[in-house]
Every structure is written in C-alpha cells, then in structure tokens.
Amino acid sequence: MALTDTAIRNAKPKDKPYKVADAQGLYLLVNPRGSKLWRLKYRINGVERKLALGSYPEITLAEARSARDAARRQVAHAIDPNIARRQARIEASIRASNSFGSVAEELIEKKTREGLAEPTLVKLRWFVTLLGADFGKRPVAEITPQELLHELRKHERRGRLETANLLRSFASRVFRYAVATARAERDPAQLLIGALTSPKVKHFAAITDPVVFGALLRAIDDYQGDPAVMYALKLTPHLFQRPGEIRQMEWREIDVDKAVWIIPEGKMKMRQSHSVPLSRQALALLDEMRALSGSGRYVFPSIRSRARPISDNTVNAALRRMGYAKDQMTAHGFRTSASSLLNESGKWNPDAIERALAHMVAGSVRRIYNQSAYWGERVEMAQWWSDYLGSLRDGGNVVQLRSGKRDGAADDGK
Incomplete structure (x- = not known):
C-alpha cells in the first residue's frame, strides 16, 4: 500500500531501524533517533543496489517519488543512478574549480609570483569582490557577454563609470587567461568594448602658475x-x-x-x-x-x-x-x-x-x-x-620662459 504524508508523520522511531514501503522500490527508513531517510531499491545488471534520495521532511513524498521515477528511467537505459550521481558530483567539482572566481584567483597568484606590487594585487582582489559572489561561482566557459554586461551595468547605474570600465578590463584579463589555460574558448568581455559609458578623463588638480x-x-x-x-x-x-x-x-x-x-x-x-x-x-x-x-x-x-x-x-x-x-x-x-x-x-x-x-x-x-x-x-x-x-x-622672481625651441641638449646655463 502506497505511503501517505499522514502515515509518514505517524511513523515513530523504534529500537531498531525499520522500513516503510511506498511503491516501485521506494521506501522510508526510520532510524531509532527519529531521522526518516528516503531510499530506492533497484537492480542493474542483476545486482541489487540502493540509492539515497534525501531525508524527510526536506524531501517531500512527491519529490521522493519524482526522484525515484527519474532513477528508474536511468536504469531502463542501463545507467546506474549511483554512478551517474557520482559523475555529476565530479563534474560539479570541476566546474567549481573552473569558476570565474577560481580562475581569477589563479591569475592573481600568477601575478604575485611575477612580482606585481601589493597595492595592485589588492585592487585585483577587490575587482573579484565587486563582480559578486554569484558571478564568481559561474563556470568561466559558460559566462555570456550579456551576463557580464548585467553585472557591469549595476556599477554604471550607480554612476561608477570608471569602476565599470576597469571591471570589464579586468574580466577580459581573466577570460584571456582562461582561454590560454584551455578552460574557455573566448573572451566575452572583449565583445563589450564600447558597450559601457566612457567616464570623463579626470586630471589631478595642480597649480602651475x-x-x-x-x-x-x-x-x-x-x-x-x-x-x-x-x-x-x-x-x-x-x-x-x-x-x-x-x-x-x-x-x-x-x-x-x-x-x-x-x-x-x-x-x-x-x-x-x-x-x-x-x-x-x-x-x-x-x-x-x-x-x-x-x-x-x-x-x-x-x-x-x-x-x-x-x-x-x-x-x-x-x-x-x-x-x-x-x-x-x-x-x-x-x-x-x-x-x-x-x-x-x-x-x-x-x-x-x-x-x-x-x-x-x-x-x-x-x-x-x-x-x-x-x-x-x-x-x-x-x-x-x-x-x-x-x-x-620667498616671493622672488620667477624664471622667464625661454624663447625658441629646444634642441634636446643640455644648456650650459642651466
């Protein structure tokens, strides 16, 4: 008989673990300490296996059944759900190591070894922070020009035009490094040249009189x-x-x-x-x-x-x-x-x-x-x-400008 939410809630812990069956291999394992874990029993190549589907109530009955059905479809195509899940975790780990943030940190480490000044390194790390934690977690090869532009426009809307342009330039360096190390195929930041508002050039104020x-x-x-x-x-x-x-x-x-x-x-x-x-x-x-x-x-x-x-x-x-x-x-x-x-x-x-x-x-x-x-x-x-x-x-006489054009040589009267 299929499980119901009421039956799951009423399943009380006992001295030993016990199972409450649903259907098509899905069951709930109730432990002595009260935890309720979803499990799926299946056979592949004649060998019985078990697949963990999470715990109740974090995973609802409907979600457990949906996960069961997906796993059974894999089995129907001779795919072991446990192996597929392990492979997915490996791929996720690889994507994480190839995230924009990790590639950026690797580039900064390279610049550190090359002797880049500490203030400049601090600024590069600040750029990574400004681009945001979520953006930093994105696989570097999957980032689109539009996605990067969305992040840059956040700064542009706040009037930080120079920051937005500096971030685009920094991102371009990260993408080029990713291309050079075979983790991306293109530099989407390069395609954004001209897409941002150019800041007015600011000169340091100075007295020249x-x-x-x-x-x-x-x-x-x-x-x-x-x-x-x-x-x-x-x-x-x-x-x-x-x-x-x-x-x-x-x-x-x-x-x-x-x-x-x-x-x-x-x-x-x-x-x-x-x-x-x-x-x-x-x-x-x-x-x-x-x-x-x-x-x-x-x-x-x-x-x-x-x-x-x-x-x-x-x-x-x-x-x-x-x-x-x-x-x-x-x-x-x-x-x-x-x-x-x-x-x-x-x-x-x-x-x-x-x-x-x-x-x-x-x-x-x-x-x-x-x-x-x-x-x-x-x-x-x-x-x-x-x-x-x-x-x-002391308020003395100022030097008069020389008339004529310098020839580049030192003057005897200097």
Missing part, C-alpha cells in the same frame, strides 16, 4: 599638525614623486652620503627601481625628520602606529585644511607642477625631466640608456629646482 605655487609653499611652511604630515608636505614639492612612494619612504632607502633616495621596484608603479637625487634642502628636511622618526622603519610614520606609514590620503587632507579644494591642488598634483615648471624653464632636457618623474620610456634599449644618461643632469636639476622653490616661497 609660479606665483600661486609660491603662495602654496608659504602656506605649507605655516601648516601646523602632526610632524610626519608637516614634513611630508614640505618634502613632496622637492621630490615630486608619487604620493604613495613618498608616504612609504623608509630610512633604509636613503643614502645621505650619496644624496640619493633609491625606491625599490616593489614600490614603483612601473616595476623598476628608481633613484631620486636629493638636494641640500631635501637632505636638511630629512635630517630634521630623522630626529623624530629615525629609530623606526618609515620616514613618515602614522600617528596611530609607527609600524605603518601615514595613510594615502593624509597629504590631500592637509591641503584641504589649508584651504585648497580638491579641484585646486592634490598630492599627485605636485608632479604636474614640477613637470610644467621645469619644462617651461627651458633649462632641462625633457627626457631628463621624464626620467625624474619615473615615467616609462618606450623601448627597452632607450629605457636602459635613460636610466643612466641623465643622472648628472638630474642631480643638477634637483638642486636648481629646490633653489627655485625657495625663491618662489
């Missing part, structure tokens, strides 16, 4: 606050390196005798070590700061912990407190100011200025040449620049 820049330098001299922030503010115009490189400056990277700061490749955006000549003014500021933080690792330690440098937005926050809005001046803007004023002075080879800014030079041979060819000029330029900053700060 010499007189206004001089006023900024005077404001920096008058700034009162945490000494690490004060000296980072004062040193930044002299060095004009990237804010992240300056805030993470370590005492071990500075050679006072040779008057040079050597930034290791792990901290550089272009993954190449970079040497920065130090002017007398820069060395004097570092000497003053050494009395405050010289016993620690970082030149500009955080006020909360000397084991960490000041935060990445500290200098920008100081500029805001000084009254400079974000559309007037930024920490990164000191690079633009230096580049503009150095070039406008007409005294220095543009390639030497680019090298001082640690900009990548196209071509490996020219890059190697530029690493050494302009060092002497850069040393002289660093001292001239610090002297010029002092003149601007």
Whole structure:
C-alpha cells in the first residue's frame, strides 16, 4: 500500500531501524533517533543496489517519488543512478574549480609570483569582490557577454563609470587567461568594448602658475599638525614623486652620503627601481625628520602606529585644511607642477625631466640608456629646482620662459 504524508508523520522511531514501503522500490527508513531517510531499491545488471534520495521532511513524498521515477528511467537505459550521481558530483567539482572566481584567483597568484606590487594585487582582489559572489561561482566557459554586461551595468547605474570600465578590463584579463589555460574558448568581455559609458578623463588638480605655487609653499611652511604630515608636505614639492612612494619612504632607502633616495621596484608603479637625487634642502628636511622618526622603519610614520606609514590620503587632507579644494591642488598634483615648471624653464632636457618623474620610456634599449644618461643632469636639476622653490616661497622672481625651441641638449646655463 502506497505511503501517505499522514502515515509518514505517524511513523515513530523504534529500537531498531525499520522500513516503510511506498511503491516501485521506494521506501522510508526510520532510524531509532527519529531521522526518516528516503531510499530506492533497484537492480542493474542483476545486482541489487540502493540509492539515497534525501531525508524527510526536506524531501517531500512527491519529490521522493519524482526522484525515484527519474532513477528508474536511468536504469531502463542501463545507467546506474549511483554512478551517474557520482559523475555529476565530479563534474560539479570541476566546474567549481573552473569558476570565474577560481580562475581569477589563479591569475592573481600568477601575478604575485611575477612580482606585481601589493597595492595592485589588492585592487585585483577587490575587482573579484565587486563582480559578486554569484558571478564568481559561474563556470568561466559558460559566462555570456550579456551576463557580464548585467553585472557591469549595476556599477554604471550607480554612476561608477570608471569602476565599470576597469571591471570589464579586468574580466577580459581573466577570460584571456582562461582561454590560454584551455578552460574557455573566448573572451566575452572583449565583445563589450564600447558597450559601457566612457567616464570623463579626470586630471589631478595642480597649480602651475609660479606665483600661486609660491603662495602654496608659504602656506605649507605655516601648516601646523602632526610632524610626519608637516614634513611630508614640505618634502613632496622637492621630490615630486608619487604620493604613495613618498608616504612609504623608509630610512633604509636613503643614502645621505650619496644624496640619493633609491625606491625599490616593489614600490614603483612601473616595476623598476628608481633613484631620486636629493638636494641640500631635501637632505636638511630629512635630517630634521630623522630626529623624530629615525629609530623606526618609515620616514613618515602614522600617528596611530609607527609600524605603518601615514595613510594615502593624509597629504590631500592637509591641503584641504589649508584651504585648497580638491579641484585646486592634490598630492599627485605636485608632479604636474614640477613637470610644467621645469619644462617651461627651458633649462632641462625633457627626457631628463621624464626620467625624474619615473615615467616609462618606450623601448627597452632607450629605457636602459635613460636610466643612466641623465643622472648628472638630474642631480643638477634637483638642486636648481629646490633653489627655485625657495625663491618662489620667498616671493622672488620667477624664471622667464625661454624663447625658441629646444634642441634636446643640455644648456650650459642651466
């Protein structure tokens, strides 16, 4: 006699397990502790087998019968349901290991071994998170352009246009890696080029007028606050390196005798070590700061912990407190100011200025040449620049622009 829901609910545990039969091999196994488990008895190739179909009430009577019927159809086609289920679990495991998230993590591990900077690795992991847990679980080979676009549009609708475009670019790298490792056949992200709204290009705000820049330098001299922030503010115009490189400056990277700061490749955006000549003014500021933080690792330690440098937005926050809005001046803007004023002075080879800014030079041979060819000029330029900053700060005369076109050679009067 077929089972009913009432009969199942009334089936009470006994001292030993017992079966309550339904029909066509389906039965309910009632255990002494009260659990009720669906089982199916079937024969294949003359051998009796049992298939677990779940527990009651999680699996209802109707669902158990549906699973029984599906298993019996497999048996009718000489397919062992137990073997088919095991194969399905294996395939699901393979799909899981080939999910977008797992392939992305594998790519990030590869980039880690290749020496990609930690901040960049953190950003890549953040991209994986932004794409969502559900998307990350999807088999990388099954993701369609429309599915990816749906995820990207979530950010676009929130006005995060740049994030949406960065995510598309990152996804494309993951798909290309999946293709290269034989886990996908195409890059659906590539098909979305042009499908997203392009963000407006944002330039770092910077002061390039010499007189206004001089006023900024005077404001920096008058700034009162945490000494690490004060000296980072004062040193930044002299060095004009990237804010992240300056805030993470370590005492071990500075050679006072040779008057040079050597930034290791792990901290550089272009993954190449970079040497920065130090002017007398820069060395004097570092000497003053050494009395405050010289016993620690970082030149500009955080006020909360000397084991960490000041935060990445500290200098920008100081500029805001000084009254400079974000559309007037930024920490990164000191690079633009230096580049503009150095070039406008007409005294220095543009390639030497680019090298001082640690900009990548196209071509490996020219890059190697530029690493050494302009060092002497850069040393002289660093001292001239610090002297010029002092003149601007004191309200002195600004450098007049050179007339005529540079021929690329160093000028005798520089």
